[in-house]
Amino acid sequence: MLLSLKGTTPPAILALADGTVYIGNSIGAAGSTVGEVVFNTSMTGYQEILTDPSYCQQIVTLTYPHIGNYGVNPEDVESNKVHAAGLIIKDLPLVASNFRKTQTLTEYLVAEGTVAIANIDTRQLTRQLRTQGAQNGCIMALAAGETVTKEAIEKAVAAAKGAPSMAGLDLAKVVSSASSYAWTEAEWTLGQGYGQQTAPKFHVVAYDFGVKKNILRMLAERGCKVTVVPAQTSAAEVLKLNPNGIFLSNGPGDPEPCDYAIAAAKELIETGTPTFGICLGHQIMALASGAKTFKMKFGHHGANHPVKDLDSGRVSITSQNHGFAVDEKSLPANLRPTHVSLFDGTLQGLERTDKPAFCFQGHPEASPGPHDIGYLFDRFITEMEKKAG
């Protein structure tokens, strides 16, 4: 039985920059938020999605209709806070049930100060974003006792129209950690929780452009001592750490204005140190190699995207979260496509033909999503082994 929330929580307004208005119920903190509205098709993993730093300044609508069913817990986080600018869902079930649950989704959203709206026709909203492209929006969550007025709606539409455009925004340095730190936590197993890396074989320096924790865990699990460095660390400082491998992380915003990261990646790749990039890191490696990126119409956000490995022919179902992509037509001779999206044919993987550097547009670390393409982490280890001789 599904119990409706309607009428039990304060109203909230969702306004899009084109003037479309939806009315729903507040299921998070009271107040207003703006951002680029994007849809994600994952059926589970709302906590990993909310805490993925790549969603900074984006409001996420989840196409799966029931969100919150299993509550939240302190372990399933991809960073130390909610980064998504807001959340839009269809139905918040009144019962959250899971043995790992420590809070309900609403308790968590309120504690994190995240504005969220439920009872929205997310099918209609998604069709709109898919047809017209991603656009900016505003969620205005009213306080208890307040009602939706014409003035409030006008204010929400104006806020949506006034939100900054994602194209041209450098957000990697905004979310990056302020200082370097060592990472030792390994992957999670049932009954044991997260493991610990104690006997590392390789030293990986990981650029934090908004890194997801599960990437670091998968590196630690595979025998890497990981040093995470801030986004604006120079190549010279990284080389002083004597790394066996360089990792370029995922992150929010437009890759093109991240000139500091592009310059550092270019220099580091030239040294012949094995380099692996994920998502924003993939885009930065491509830009550092002379390719170009572009803003997609509505991007890829979900955990069900088929991607083809062009060398083996193998198809993997992958986790995705990006609004920009590398332009295939702009590839220089030493940058070879290794993977393509079977949804729209856009580039998903690249490798340098002259250096041990490769990258992937989707998320091999999953979290949430399938682990089909986790083999890319093993490839990074193999490149470091080859280099070590």
Ligand SMILES: NC(=O)CC[C@H](N)C(=O)O
């Ligand atoms: N997950 C990511 O790293 C996203 C990369 C970039 N911000 C994009 O939207 O394309």
